Amino acid sequence: MSxxxxxxxxxxxxxRTSPRMRIARDTPxxxxxxxxxxxxPSARRRPGRARxxxxxxxxxxxxxxxxxxxxxxxxxxxxFSLYLAFTSWDGLGAIKFVGLQQFRFLVKDxxxxxxxxxxxxxxxxxxxPMLFVSLVLASxxxxxxxxxxxxxxxxxxxxxxxxxxxxxxxxAIFSENYGLVNVMLHAxxxxxxxxxxxxxxxxxxxxxxMSWQWTGYNAIIYLAGMxxxxxxxxxxxxxxxxxxxxxxxxxxxxxxxxxxxxxxxxSTVTGLQSFTEPQVLFGSSASVNPNSGGPGQAGLTLILYFxxxxxxxxxxxxxxxxxxxxxxxxxxxxxxxxxxxxxxDR
Amino acid sequence: MELTRRQAIRTGLLGxxxxxxxxxxxxxxxxxxxxxxxxxxxxxxxxxxxSPSVVTDATKKFASQTKLTSSVxxxxxxxxxxxxxxxRRYVPDITGIKGEDMPAMLPDADRFVDLNTLGAAKxxxxxxxxxxxxxxxxxxxxxxxxxxxxxxxxxYRSDLFAQAGLPTDPTTVAAQMKTWxxxxxxxxxxxxxxxxxYLVDNAGDIFTAVVGQSGSRFIDSSGKFVGDQDHxxxxxxxxxxxxxxxxxxxxxxxxxxxxxxNGTVGSVIGAAWHALDIEQAAPALSGKWRVAATxxxxxxxxxxxxxxxxxxxxxxxxxxxxxxxxxxTNQARGFTDEALFPSTPASYTMSALTxxxxxxxxxxxxxxxGPAAQNIxxxxxxxxxxxxxxxxxxxxxxxxxxxxxxxxxxxxVSQAKQIFAQQGGS
Numbered sequence: 031m032s033x034x035x036x037x038x039x040x041x042x043x044x045x046r047t048s049p050r051m052r053i054a055r056d057t058p059x060x061x062x063x064x065x066x067x068x069x070x071p072s073a074r075r076r077p078g079r080a081r082x083x084x085x086x087x088x089x090x091x092x093x094x095x096x097x098x099x100x101x102x103x104x105x106x107x108x109x110f111s112l113y114l115a116f117t118s119w120d121g122l123g124a125i126k127f128v129g130l131q132q133f134r135f136l137v138k139d140x141x142x143x144x145x146x147x148x149x150x151x152x153x154x155x156x157x158x159p160m161l162f163v164s165l166v167l168a169s170x171x172x173x174x175x176x177x178x179x180x181x182x183x184x185x186x187x188x189x190x191x192x193x194x195x196x197x198x199x200x201x202a203i204f205s206e207n208y209g210l211v212n213v214m215l216h217a218x219x220x221x222x223x224x225x226x227x228x229x230x231x232x233x234x235x236x237x238x239x240m241s242w243q244w245t246g247y248n249a250i251i252y253l254a255g256m257x258x259x260x261x262x263x264x265x266x267x268x269x270x271x272x273x274x275x276x277x278x279x280x281x282x283x284x285x286x287x288x289x290x291x292x293x294x295x296x297s298t299v300t301g302l303q304s305f306t307e308p309q310v311l312f313g314s315s316a317s318v319n320p321n322s323g324g325p326g327q328a329g330l331t332l333i334l335y336f337x338x339x340x341x342x343x344x345x346x347x348x349x350x351x352x353x354x355x356x357x358x359x360x361x362x363x364x365x366x367x368x369x370x371x372x373x374x375d376r
Numbered sequence: 377m378e379l380t381r382r383q384a385i386r387t388g389l390l391g392x393x394x395x396x397x398x399x400x401x402x403x404x405x406x407x408x409x410x411x412x413x414x415x416x417x418x419x420x421x422x423x424x425x426x427s428p429s430v431v432t433d434a435t436k437k438f439a440s441q442t443k444l445t446s447s448v449x450x451x452x453x454x455x456x457x458x459x460x461x462x463x464r465r466y467v468p469d470i471t472g473i474k475g476e477d478m479p480a481m482l483p484d485a486d487r488f489v490d491l492n493t494l495g496a497a498k499x500x501x502x503x504x505x506x507x508x509x510x511x512x513x514x515x516x517x518x519x520x521x522x523x524x525x526x527x528x529x530x531x532y533r534s535d536l537f538a539q540a541g542l543p544t545d546p547t548t549v550a551a552q553m554k555t556w557x558x559x560x561x562x563x564x565x566x567x568x569x570x571x572x573x574y575l576v577d578n579a580g581d582i583f584t585a586v587v588g589q590s591g592s593r594f595i596d597s598s599g600k601f602v603g604d605q606d607h608x609x610x611x612x613x614x615x616x617x618x619x620x621x622x623x624x625x626x627x628x629x630x631x632x633x634x635x636x637x638n639g640t641v642g643s644v645i646g647a648a649w650h651a652l653d654i655e656q657a658a659p660a661l662s663g664k665w666r667v668a669a670t671x672x673x674x675x676x677x678x679x680x681x682x683x684x685x686x687x688x689x690x691x692x693x694x695x696x697x698x699x700x701x702x703x704x705t706n707q708a709r710g711f712t713d714e715a716l717f718p719s720t721p722a723s724y725t726m727s728a729l730t731x732x733x734x735x736x737x738x739x740x741x742x743x744x745x746g747p748a749a750q751n752i753x754x755x756x757x758x759x760x761x762x763x764x765x766x767x768x769x770x771x772x773x774x775x776x777x778x779x780x781x782x783x784x785x786x787x788x789v790s791q792a793k794q795i796f797a798q799q800g801g802s
Contacts, residue, residue, distance in 0.1 A: 118800065120759075121458040122484040135798050141791065205631060226629055227777055312629070319580070319762075319769040325628060326774055341455055343763040344480050348798060 114350035121344050132351035142352065144327060145335040146359065148233065152331065153301040155237035160245050161293055165286075167245065168252035169278060182253070185246030193243065197310035200239045201226070226311065229328035236307045236329055244300075248293045255289035256282060291371045298367050302360045305333035332356040414690035417697070419446040420468035422453045425680060426523065427713035430706045434697055441693055461487060461685060469688040470698060475510065475679040478520055479757040482513050489684040491518040494695040502704065506754040507719045511681050514597065520681025521698050524707075524716035526647030527748040528585055528675050530559070531654060533573075534666045534737070536642050537562075540569035546739060549668040556586070556614050559671040563623035566642050573642045574625035577632065579615040579772045585645045586611035587765075588675025588755070594765055594792065595758035601796045603764060604789045612788075615772055616781045626776040633657035645670060647677035648717040648745050655735045663737045667744045674748035679719070721750060760799040767791035 083090075115132060119125045136142050171181050188196070203210045204225035212222040225231045259282065267277045283290075308331055312324030321338040323330025330338075333356060340349025419431065428448075435444045447468070449456055454477045460467050473481055481488075496518050500508055503522050511520025530553070534544040542562050543549050553559040563575025576582055587593060587608065594603040602608070618624040627635050635641050637658040644650060654665060682702065684694045700706065707718035708728040723729060724746040732738035758764075771788035775781055 120480065120483065122461055122481070122487060139794060139798070141794075201630065205629070207631060208634065319766045322766060322770050325777055327770055341452070343760075343799075344458070345763070345799065 111350045111353060114347050115354050116347075117350075118347040121346050125347075128347065132348050133355075135348070136351050136355055141327070141330070141335065142332075142355070145323075145330045145332045148323070148328060149302055149304065149331045149333075149356075149359075152233050152236050152240070152304055153298070155233060156240040156244075156304075157294075157297045157301050160241040161248060161290070161297060163241070164245050164248035164293070165252055165283075165290075167249040168256055169282060171249065171253055172256045182250060185249050187246070188243045189247035191243070193306045194310050196239060196243055197307050200235060200242075201311050204235050227325045229326045232312075232324055232326075232328040236304065236311065239307050239311075240301065240304060244297070248297070251293055252286060252289060255286045259285045287371065291368070294367045294371050295364055298364050299360055302356070302363060303333050304331045305337065308334050309337070332359070414442050414693055416443040416445065417469040417688070417690070417694060419444060419470040419697075420449050420453075420457065421446070421472040421682075422474075423448050423450065424714050424716075425453075425472045425474075426701065427706070427710040427716065429713055430701055430709050433706075434701050437700065438693070438697055442690070444697065464687065467685045467687045469684065469690075470694050471683055471685060472523070473520055473681045473683050475526070475681070476762060478510060478681055479761055480759045481683075482519060483759050485513045485517050485519050487686055488519045489686055489688065489691045489694075491521055491684070491695060492516070494692055496521065496695070499699060502722060503719050504721065504749060504752075506676070506752050507679065509754055510679075510757065511683075520683050521702060522719035523680045523682060523702060524649075524678075524710065525719045525749055525752075526649060526676050526678030527717060527745050527752060528588070528645060528647050528670045528677055529741075529744050529748060530643055530645055530668045530670055531650060531665055532643035532668065533639070533661070533664055535664045536566065536570055536573055536639065540566040542566060544666070546666050546668040546744065549666070550744075553668070553671050556582075556617070556671045560617055560621055560623060563618070563642070564621055567623050570639075570642075573639055575623035575642050576618050577625050577627045577635070577641045577644055579618050579624050579626075579776055580628070580769045581645055582618055583611050583615035583768060583772055584677060585670060585675050586614045586672070588677065589670075589673050589753065591753055591755065593755055593757055593761055595756075595761060595796065597756040597758075599758070601764070601793060603768070603792045603796075608768070609785070612768065612772075612785055613781075616775055619776055620781075624776060628773050628776070637661065647679075648741075649678055649715055651733070651735070651741065652715045662735050665736055666739055667736055667741045669744055669748065674752050676752045679717075717745060717749070719749075721746075724749070760796060763799060764792045764796050767795070 114125075116127060116129060117125045118128045118132070167185065171178060171185075174181065202208075204212075206212060206222070206224050206226060209225065211225065215222050223231060225235050263281050263285070264277060267281055272280065308323055308329035309321060312329050313321050320342050321334060323334055332352065336349050336352040336356065339345045339352060343349075421431075425448075431446045435446065438444055453472070453474065457468075457471055457473070504525065507522045507525050508518075511522060512518050530549070532549065537549070538544045542565060543552055553562055560575065566573055566575055590607040590611065592602060592607060594601065594608065596602050619626075625635060625640050627641070633656075636644075636654055637660065644654065646653070651667070655662075682698045684691050684698070688694050702720075704718065704720040704722035705726070707716070707720050708723040708726040710716035711718055711723070712728045718724065718729070724742055729742040729746075730740060733741050767788045770791075771779070771784040774787075775784045
């Protein structure tokens with residue numbers, strides 16, 4: 031999905047809108063592009079522009095691998111999936127155009143709405159605490175003078191660890207009979223919990239898993255942002271008699287707003303696409319009923335439901351419709367979050 | 377997959393490059409397949425799908441006619457087959473199709489060679505008729521040639537049965553637990569005598585077995601939804617009984633192996649291939665498990681086929697290879713090598729099957745599976761069958777977690793109807 035792209039540009043756009051706009055206006059007409067004869071007939075100008083474009087061929091060649099790979103593995107599949115969403119296709123036979131039928135069905139499909147609800151709950155349960163803890167962690171590391179490299183690496187490692195490995199590890203930790211968590215609860219004479227059976231604890235486990243993996247990543251991003259805040263601001267705050275808490279809320283948070291915007295957008299885009307976590311935790315190996323999302327389908331997320339329809343049921347048209355619905359949901363929540371966080375800049 | 381998480385953003389380019397490289401490699405590996413000449417042929421199967429030694433022998437036997445290259449395809453076999461067949465490049469000349477994927481392939485029968493045109497009818501009598509029918513379209517085209525089958529039986533812990541004062545000898549067990557009710561009654565005693573042991577691993581397995589015992593499934597051969605009718609309701613009620621009687625271990629996660637090994641599960645209703653699963657889960661329990669007939673009769677669970685895509689340059693030769701690999705003698709070898717239960721009754725009297733199984737205390741399990749295989753009812757399996765059946769399994773898990781049977785049943789039926797309608801049913 032194209033949803034992976036806005037991430038890298040997000041903070042910059044909010045911060046420096048005007049310089050970017052100016053550059054954008056300038057680039058199509060660099061100085062040597064202007065012909066001395068003023069508005070020349072377009073027939074004469076075109077070959078010249080083409081030649082100029084051609085003269086940059088080494089540069090275009092240098093950036094072409096990305097765009098070729100992007101074209102083949104992202105853009106074409108995206109466009110094709112949009113087409114598929116209006117068809118009925120089992121992956122092998124003829125593709126039958128059915129118009130809006132898949133979407134009409136989607137609106138009535140109770141499992142789709144369940145998956146949407148699950149996705150949003152898991153996303154809120156994971157993102158809100160995760161970003162808060164990340165901020166606190168980042169300011170703690172920022173205030174630390176020793177072993178900073180160690181902390182940074184330690185916090186970053188979870189985000190580069192295989193998510194499948196993490197999910198298997200979590201399923202062992204939260205396993206009902208032999209899981210570490212229940213063994214500890216039992217040792218403390220507390221009642222054990224059927225973590226992977228109850229609708230809420232299933233979502234909680236997935237959210238904890240996601241938080242564990244991405245808290246460090248976000249903390250490192252925040253840390254980078256904090257280190258670009260001019261120290262004079264902190265000195266001034268100290269002179270004015272502000273304590274650490276007041277400084278955190280009055281200096282650090284406002285100065286970090288573009289960075290926070292970036293992490294919120296990335297967390298929205300990726301958090302609403304949770305798939306591997308429930309897939310590994312509840313993807314039964316049985317041939318009957320795979321990828322159903324666990325007991326009560328409480329771990330069925332939008333993307334898992336899309337996967338189930340497309341790749342278990344060979345229902346590619348409907349799968350594509352679910353994927354595009356998920357895309358619209360992500361765009362909607364990204365926009366809402368953008369407004370919420372960026373509001374004070376405008 | 378473009379739909380992954382954050383890693384995709386950062387390693388997307390790398391990953392895509394890796395994919396590209398992988399694609400090139402695969403292309404090189406299978407490059408000789410659809411060249412249009414019978415000089416070379418490719419055979420696709422999954423690990424455990426055929427006996428590798430039989431495949432090697434086939435390569436040697438047919439070496440003078442063609443260069444047969446076999447590939448063991450890992451991962452999601454069905455998806456890889458669909459993808460290559462859709463792209464119409466590097467399509468295997470002979471391919472395995474899993475039993476659960478077969479119904480969904482049958483509507484696209486025109487992409488495969490009708491084996492009847494190659495003289496398959498001559499061999500029909502050697503194979504189990506219900507299995508033969510599963511590889512056939514409603515208008516009589518034979519697409520899949522039978523590999524193995526999955527006749528069910530009751531696997532039980534004879535040591536635990538003895539502890540609970542139940543019979544232990546397979547014949548007596550089968551005689552005293554002829555019906556589901558008798559079997560469940562024994563389960564109640566078992567659980568009473570050994571509180572940590574339950575009779576069944578989960579309600580879904582019982583549901584699968586009982587649905588398989590009836591004459592029809594969720595959609596009948598005229599394409600009508602029948603998932604709300606008596607035969608399914610009976611299967612549902614039978615499965616729910618294990619919950620209400622408290623003899624269901626409710627294992628629906630990946631702790632099955634552990635629960636087999638530690639004695640939480642006293643018996644399993646499963647196909648012949650479950651023997652290997654149990655053995656691998658609990659090697660220490662060797663000699664303690666036995667096999668008896670399924671209460672109320674056998675059903676089929678699993679099994680697979682070989683098929684010839686239409687792109688095959690020499691279907692006649694491919695058919696020769698298939699029928700050699702799957703003749704009764706080689707199917708017996710498949711049983712020895714990969715626990716593939718033969719679809720050819722003639723194999724059942726061969727020594728590979730008639731010798732005792734050490735894990736089952738030397739029991740000759742063929743005495744249970746052989747008759748079971750020949751008594752499995754013929755069922756029509758609609759292309760949407762597995763999709764439509766999913767809600768029943770989801771709702772049975774809900775019943776195991778406390779939902780009332782009636783409300784779970786109505787939810788299952790209404791969801792199944794939704795899926796049926798979505799898949800184009802009326």
